Amino acid sequence: MIGKEILDSEPIPAAKVKAILEDFSENNELNYEQNITLNHVSRFRQFSLEDTEKIVKELEGIIKTKYAVRVVDLIPEDLADLRLIFAKEQIPIKKEDMEEILKILDKYDTLE
Structure with missing residues (x-):
């Protein structure tokens, strides 16, 4: 992508991804990729x-x-x-x- 530079990268667990997307979806509509990601992380057993x-x-x-x-x-x-x-x-x-x-x-x- 032109004009985009990755400044930092760190692994985050699926439970955190799920929490971030659920919080975001309360006030905003998820795009296709975000919706697919939320469905994926919701399907698997995970810790709180x-x-x-x-x-x-x-x-x-x-x-x-x-x-x-x-x-x-x-x-x-x-x-x-x-x-x-x-x-x-x-x-x-x-x-x-x-x-x-x-x-x-x-x-x-x-x-x-």
Whole structure:
């Protein structure tokens, strides 16, 4: 796009995208892309926005933010699912770290 420059980029979880679009849609009409995005993020199981932010903070002690957001959005249920998330990544992650990630997710999953 001519005249547009990306100044900053950061990953945000689907729960936050959903909250932003729902707030925006209260006073404005969503365009096609925004409507498709809202439908997409509404279809999948996810944690509340507050829990999502807490989980990402906890996971940042183990993995980078972009991976923490991906894990929170996909909510892996076991080591096999978690391994699939990191399969193409060039980051070394130990089995103990993956087990810790699953424990953190399980802790918040029981509160739902």
